Each structure stands twice: as structure tokens, then as C-alpha cells.
Amino acid sequence: MTAGEPVLEVEDLRVRLRTPRGPADVVNGLSYTVGAGETVAVVGESGSGKSVSVLALLGLLPARVATVTGRALLQGEDLLTMAPDRLRQVRGAGAGMVFQDPMTSLNPVLTIGRQLVEGIRAHGDVSKADARSRAAELLREVGLPDPEGALDRYPHELSGGMRQRVVIAIALSNSPSLLIADEATTALDVTVQAQIIDLIEGLQDEHGTGVIWITHDLGVVAGIADRVLVMYGGRCVEDGTVDDVLERPAHPYTRGLLGSLPDLAAPVGPDGEVPELTAIPGLPPPPTDLPQGCVFWPRCPVRADPRCETEQPPLAVVSRAPAGGPAGATASGAYTGDGAGLPHRAATWCTEGVDGGSRG
Amino acid sequence: MFALVHLVPGDPVRLALGTRFSQESYDALRERSGLDQPLVEQFFTWFGRALTGDLGVSFRSGETVTSQIAERLPATLTLAFASILVALVIAIPLGTVSALRPRSIVDRVATVISQFGISVPDFWMGIVLILVFAGTLGWLPSGGYVPISEDPGAWLQRLLMPALVTGVVSGSVITRFVRSSMLEALGSDHVRTAQAKGLPTRQVFTWHVLRNALLPLVTVTGVQLAYLLSGVVVVEIVFSWPGLGQLALQAVQARDYPVLQGAILLFAVVFLVINLVVDLLYTAIDPRIRR
Numbered sequence: 001m002t003a004g005e006p007v008l009e010v011e012d013l014r015v016r017l018r019t020p021r022g023p024a025d026v027v028n029g030l031s032y033t034v035g036a037g038e039t040v041a042v043v044g045e046s047g048s049g050k051s052v053s054v055l056a057l058l059g060l061l062p063a064r065v066a067t068v069t070g071r072a073l074l075q076g077e078d079l080l081t082m083a084p085d086r087l088r089q090v091r092g093a094g095a096g097m098v099f100q101d102p103m104t105s106l107n108p109v110l111t112i113g114r115q116l117v118e119g120i121r122a123h124g125d126v127s128k129a130d131a132r133s134r135a136a137e138l139l140r141e142v143g144l145p146d147p148e149g150a151l152d153r154y155p156h157e158l159s160g161g162m163r164q165r166v167v168i169a170i171a172l173s174n175s176p177s178l179l180i181a182d183e184a185t186t187a188l189d190v191t192v193q194a195q196i197i198d199l200i201e202g203l204q205d206e207h208g209t210g211v212i213w214i215t216h217d218l219g220v221v222a223g224i225a226d227r228v229l230v231m232y233g234g235r236c237v238e239d240g241t242v243d244d245v246l247e248r249p250a251h252p253y254t255r256g257l258l259g260s261l262p263d264l265a266a267p268v269g270p271d272g273e274v275p276e277l278t279a280i281p282g283l284p285p286p287p288t289d290l291p292q293g294c295v296f297w298p299r300c301p302v303r304a305d306p307r308c309e310t311e312q313p314p315l316a317v318v319s320r321a322p323a324g325g326p327a328g329a330t331a332s333g334a335y336t337g338d339g340a341g342l343p344h345r346a347a348t349w350c351t352e353g354v355d356g357g358s359r360g
Numbered sequence: 361m362f363a364l365v366h367l368v369p370g371d372p373v374r375l376a377l378g379t380r381f382s383q384e385s386y387d388a389l390r391e392r393s394g395l396d397q398p399l400v401e402q403f404f405t406w407f408g409r410a411l412t413g414d415l416g417v418s419f420r421s422g423e424t425v426t427s428q429i430a431e432r433l434p435a436t437l438t439l440a441f442a443s444i445l446v447a448l449v450i451a452i453p454l455g456t457v458s459a460l461r462p463r464s465i466v467d468r469v470a471t472v473i474s475q476f477g478i479s480v481p482d483f484w485m486g487i488v489l490i491l492v493f494a495g496t497l498g499w500l501p502s503g504g505y506v507p508i509s510e511d512p513g514a515w516l517q518r519l520l521m522p523a524l525v526t527g528v529v530s531g532s533v534i535t536r537f538v539r540s541s542m543l544e545a546l547g548s549d550h551v552r553t554a555q556a557k558g559l560p561t562r563q564v565f566t567w568h569v570l571r572n573a574l575l576p577l578v579t580v581t582g583v584q585l586a587y588l589l590s591g592v593v594v595v596e597i598v599f600s601w602p603g604l605g606q607l608a609l610q611a612v613q614a615r616d617y618p619v620l621q622g623a624i625l626l627f628a629v630v631f632l633v634i635n636l637v638v639d640l641l642y643t644a645i646d647p648r649i650r651r
Contacts, residue, residue: 060552064461092558099556104549107568108648118567119557154647170557 007177007210008034008057008095013070015049015056015234017287024287027053028234029070034178034210039201041213041225041242043257047284049234050214051100054180056080058095059087075177093123096171100183102163106155112139112166113151116173123174138169142199161192165199172203179204180212185220197224218257222246227342230254233285233295236315240344250318250346253296256280294348305349315347366399366617393419406618410625416618420610425622428607435505436603439526439596440588442519446527447534447584452577454531455538459546470535477532482525486598489521503600522599526592530584537580538573545573575646582638589634590627 015027027049034040042050055061056068057079072079074094079087091097099105107115116135120126126134132151139147142165155163164184171179181200185193201224204211213224221228221242228245230238230253238251249255259278282299291297293309300308307313390396394405409416415425454474458467494502500521506514545551546569554568593605604623611619643649 055552058556060555088558088560090558091556097553097556099549099553101549105553107550107554107572109571109646110567111647118554118559118563122557122559122563156648167553170553174558 005036006033007036007038007075008212009071009073010057011071011073013053013056013072014068015052015061016067017052017061018065018067019288021286022288025290026234026287027056028290030231030234030236032229032236032239034212036177036210037204037208038227039204039211039213039225040227040229041215041221042229042231043215043218043221044231045216045257045284047287048231049287050216050231051182053231053234054097054182054212054214057180058091058097059084060097089123092119092171092176093174094176095178095180096174096176098164098167098171098179098181098184101187102160102167103187105167106163108155111152111154112158116151116166116170119170119173134173135169138173139166141203142166142169142172143195144169161188161195164188164192164196168196168199168203172207172209175207176209178210178212180214182214183216184213186215186217193220200224218246230257233290234287235295235347237296237348238344238346239315240318241342244318244342244344248344250344251296251348252300252302252350253280254346256299256301296348300350302350307349311349313347313349315345318344318346366402371615393417406621415622415625418611418619419616420614420619425618428619429604429622429626432602432604432607434507435601436589436605438505438508438515438519439522439592439601439603440585442523443526443530443588443592444581444585446523447531448581450527450531451534451538455535456542458535458539459542462543467539470539474532474535477528477535481594482529482592483594483598485528486521486525486595489525490598493521503598505600505602518599522595522601525595525598526588530588534577534580534584537576541573541576542569545569548572571645575642578638578641578645582634586631586634589630 010033011031013027013030014025017024017026030049030053032040042053044050052061056066057072057074059068059079059082061068068080070080074090077086077090077094079090082090106112113132113135116138117128117131120131120134121128136147136151139150144150144162144165150158150162150166155166158166164187168184179200184200185196188196197220200211203209213220215221225242228239228242229236230245230251232253238245238249238254245254246258249258256278257280259280280299285291285295285298291309293307293311294300294313297303297308303309394402397405406416413426415429417424418428421428454470458464458470461467490502493500500517501514503522504518506518508515550572551564551568554564559568590604592603593609595601596603596605597609604626608620608623610616611623
């Protein structure tokens with residue numbers, strides 16, 4: 001659980017996309033760190049900039065349309081200013097990535113073995129035979145039955161869960177220090193989801209990999225994450241430990257997200273009717289036209305402060321972690337990585353009614 | 361098909377005999393060619409013979425239809441394969457370049473070129489080429505066909521212009537397909553996975569983009585080849601190329617039913633064979649279709 005050395009330090013990451021409807025500010029000043037062996041969950045609705053923010057890190061956005069600024073240090077090296085050839089080496093070897101849909105993220109016309117072997121051989125002078133036995137070993141590690149046989153099979157011959165295991169094997173094939181899982185379990189059914197989460201947790205404990213887990217599933221977050229970062233409109237609106245964010249949400253948006261989860265413990269009505277889910281009305285703001293004040297203002301049920309509409313609230317500490325001790329937050333808000341005392345921060349003017357802490 | 365051929369107004373016997381003929385010779389020829397029989401009977405007679413490889417005898421020349429087709433076939437095959445070669449040489453690089461830089465200047469230029477190729481009439485392009493290369497410059501003969509076995513140099517000289525014209529037309533169609541299938545392949549998730557693995561760009565392109573973009577390309581190329589093999593009538597006439605298209609046209613003009621039916625039968629067989637080849641190729645390159 002405790003975070004070691006920071007593997008990834010992201011500072012003021014901004015992504016602007018050129019779209020037919022004008023420039024879209026998809027990510028607006030995102031800062032976070034991921035320590036070795038730590039899992040940071042990034043949550044938010046579709047279109048909140050979660051995926052774009054990680055694709056930008058590895059230079060996987062089309063350069064023609066995307067402008068990425070800020071800093072992203074992977075073990076001290078800035079990914080965003082790196083020479084293309086060095087970036088290619090870092091992809092796979094420094095940071096592995098697992099994508100959302102295992103049905104489409106493998107090449108349908110190449111065998112599983114080939115797809116693993118080419119990844120292994122891209123990062124070292126390995127003979128074909130050695131790479132092949134390493135590939136079989138990886139498939140065994142991710143729990144694929146008959147790993148040797150699977151090498152000669154094509155993706156369509158495997159189930160979705162098995163394919164996702166293959167994608168994980170590919171992502172881990174060069175023992176990266178950072179694993180990015182972009183909605184890695186969203187397309188899978190619940191039991192398979194749990195298996196994949198267990199698998200990644202196990203591998204993470206074994207290799208001390210830092211994990212960025214992108215999801216919109218708060219159930220998954222509670223199960224896997226050490227820290228949570230809530231994204232909305234391309235901004236981090238709240239971050240903190242899992243307990244802080246999920247138990248004592250400070251931002252009206254986070255509260256809305258939690259409120260839209262079905263509560264199985266809620267009393268059932270006299271006719272056996274289930275209480276209705278409270279959805280957040282409206283849609284996220286289009287990134288081509290973000291509100292001037294708080295990004296959540298157009299949908300916010302609270303709007304307790306006049307500044308909500310006009311002034312962007314900064315990401316400020318809401319409470320110190322109950323663990324006590326000196327807070328791990330520096331003046332700039334960057335996490336220093338000493339494990340205890342993770343700050344709980346939220347970007348909102350409305351802090352009334354937040355239990356567990358007040359500002360200042 | 362058979363019925364359609366016979367529905368075309370005009371009397372083949374009258375056309376075969378010219379302007380002056382006697383009633384006796386008319387009746388004699390009509391009887392000899394079986395045209396006095398009921399249509400249904402004519403069909404079954406023709407069909408039965410066709411099954412044994414006998415396509416009948418031309419009304420006009422008196423030669424067997426099979427020998428007439430066999431005589432024209434080398435010219436048609438030569439032109440069709442040369443054109444498809446030209447088409448692919450144009451289409452693959454042009455389509456790839458536009459897909460790699462969509463909406464760039466290169467893409468726009470490529471679009472204009474392929475639009476031009478699709479919309480400009482082939483006879484016009486043929487005539488312009490003849491005027492320039494055969495007329496003004498005098499580099500190439502204006503038409504005709506020499507078998508490769510007789511004189512490879514002359515064969516190539518006469519092949520260049522017609523192959524270029526039909527190749528540009530087919531190539532323009534194929535370019536659009538290459539562009540769209542390449543764009544689709546480029547945007548697919550597994551290409552992103554390949555990039556995230558840290559593969560070199562060239563490897564990502566050959567094995568993850570090109571390999572997958574090839575699938576639709578095989579289909580269009582097959583369709584274009586079938587079209588070219590069925591004879592490109594206009595181009596054949598412009599370049600006096602003795603192919604099957606010309607043969608079929610002459611047969612229509614003369615109401616030479618046996619030749620026309622033979623040619624149509626051949627075109628149908630060509631389509632079937634090419635479709636079969638395309639399907640077989642598909643199984644070879646796409647593992648999802650195997651078994």
C-alpha cells in the first residue's frame with residue numbers, strides 16, 4: 001500500500017486538440033504522482049479527459065491534432081520533450097499500457113505469439129526462440145491455460161477475458177515500472193473483471209509496478225486504488241486517499257458520482273420497488289466551450305458561492321488525512337511521496353456540508 | 361441472358377447476307393444456323409453443346425466461336441494484367457500517402473488526381489495520349505497488338521498506352537479504397553497497442569496497418585480485374601486492340617448470336633473464377649475466415 005519512490009510525476013499537463021469545431025481543451029492542468037507499487041485511480045465520466053491524459057503521456061495522440069504541454073517525468077525523464085526514438089524505447093519498456101476493449105486491441109491477423117514476441121524483441125537483442133519461451137512464460141504468469149498452445153492461436157480464438165490477459169502480458173513483457181490500465185475491465189463481465197483486477201494486483205505486488213487505473217467504475221476504485229483522482233472537464237476536481245474521496249467526498253461532482261451508484265442496502269419500497277438512482281442532470285461541458293468559473297457549475301446542484309460562476313476554484317486541501325502527522329503536501333500541492341498524510345484536495349468553492357473536515 | 365440476346369431487334373441472317381440475296385439462300389442459311397427452330401429449343405441445343413465445349417459457329421465468319429475467342433484471349437489477358445499492374449502501382453502509394461496525411465496538400469492533390477481518373481472519359485484520355493505520344497512526339501505506335509512471342513519490344517510499345525489509360529481509370533477507383541481502408545487500419549485500436557509496445561514505426565506500418573488494409577484491397581482489385589478481363593470496349597477500339605471487348609461489340613452489331621453468347625458465357629466464368637480466387641486469397645491472409 002505504501003508508495004515508494006515516485007515513478008511518474010505529472011505536472012500541469014495540458015492537452016489541446018484541433019477539432020472542426022475549434023480548439024478543444026481536453027486536459028487542463030493535471031498534476032499527480034504515482035509511486036512505485038502504488039495504484040492511482042483516475043475516475044470520471046466519458047469525455048472527462050481521462051484517456052486522453054494518459055495517451056498524451058506516451059505520445060499516442062496524433063501529433064497533427066494534439067498539442068501537449070506540461071511536464072511528465074517517468075523516472076526522472078520528461079516524456080513530453082523526449083526524442084521520438086527514445087520515446088519509442090520507453091513505450092513498452094518504461095510504461096506498459098492495457099486498453100479498454102480486448103476485442104479490438106489485438107491485431108486479428110497475427111498470432112498471439114507473434115504479437116508478444118515482437119514486443120519483446122523491440123526492446124532487446126533477444127533471439128526468436130528465447131523471446132518465444134519468454135512469451136509462453138508471460139502467458140503462464142497471466143493465467144492463460146495452455147500457454148505454449150496459445151502462442152500459435154489468433155485473437156479471435158480466445159474469449160474476451162483471455163484476450164485481456166494477453167494484452168496484460170504484452171504490457172508487462174518488458175517489466176515496465178509503470179502500468180497504465182485504460183478502462184481495462186470495462187468491457188469484461190463482472191467475474192472476469194474481478195479476476196483481471198486480482199491478476200494486476202498480484203503482478204503489481206510482485207514487481208513493484210506503479211499503476212494508473214483509469215475507470216468510471218467506483219466499485220473497482222474502492223477495491224484496487226490507493227489514491228483517487230476525480231476528473232471533470234479535463235481538470236482534477238478532487239483527489240485524495242480512497243477513504244477520503246469515497247467516504248468524505250468534498251466536491252459536489254464527486255458526491256453526485258457517488259449518489260448515482262445503486263445502494264443495495266437501501267430499503268426496498270412496500271411493492272418491492274427499488275429506490276431510483278439519482279443521476280446528475282445534464283452533460284459534461286464540451287471541451288471546445290468550457291465554463292469560465294467552476295467546470296461543474298452548469299450542472300451543480302449546490303452553487304453556494306457567487307464565485308462559482310465566475311472564478312475557477314483552485315485545488316485546495318480539504319482536510320489532512322486522519323493518519324495525522326505532517327501533511328505530505330507541499331505549497332505547490334505536489335505530493336512528496338512519504339506515504340502517510342496524503343492530502344485530500346478538492347477544487348470547489350462549496351465546502352459546506354462536507355463531513356470530516358473544513359477548509360483552512 | 362440467352363433470351364435477352366435474341367430480343368435485340370434485327371435479323372442476323374439478313375445482316376450476314378448483305379443487301380442482295382435471294383429468298384432461297386435466306387431460308388437455307390436460316391435453317392443451317394437453326395434459327396428456324398423455336399427459341400426454347402435453340403437454347404437447349406446451344407446449352408447442351410456449350411457443356412461439351414462447343415460454342416457453335418459464327419454467323420459472320422463461319423469460324424468456330426471457341427477459336428475466335430482463343431484468338432482474342434491473349435490480347436485481353438495482356439491488357440488486363442498490365443492495367444491492373446499500372447493501377448496498383450498508382451493506387452497503393454497514392455492511397456497510402458493520402459491516408460497518412462489526411463486533409464493535407466498531398467491528400468488533396470491525390471484526391472484531385474483520382475477524381476480526374478474516375479471522371480475523365482477513357483476514350484478522351486486515349487486520344488490525347490495518341491496525339492501526344494504517337495502524333496507529336498512519334499515515340500509510340502498509335503495502336504495495334506503484337507504477340508510477345510513475336511517481338512517483345514513492339515509488344516511493350518503497343519501495350520504502354522492502352523494499359524496506362526485503363527490502369528489510370530482502375531487505379532483511381534482503387535486509390536480511394538486504399539485510402540479509406542488504410543485510414544481505418546491506422547485508427548484501429550490494435551495499431552495503438554502496437555505503438556504502445558514500442559515497436560519501430562516501420563514495423564507498426566507493415567505488420568499492423570498494411571497487413572490489415574490489404575483485405576479490402578484484394579476485393580476491389582478482383583472486381584477491377586474482372587471488369588478489365590471482360591474487355592474494355594472503348595479503349596480497345598481507340599487503340600485498335602484486338603481483345604474480347606471488340607469481339608463482343610462486333611458480334612452485337614452483326615447479331616452474331618453464337619459469338620455474343622460465347623463471349624458473355626466467358627465473362628460470367630471469368631467473374632466466377634476471380635471471385636473464387638479472391639475468396640481463396642482471403643482465407644490465406646485473414647485467419648478469421650479459416651475453417
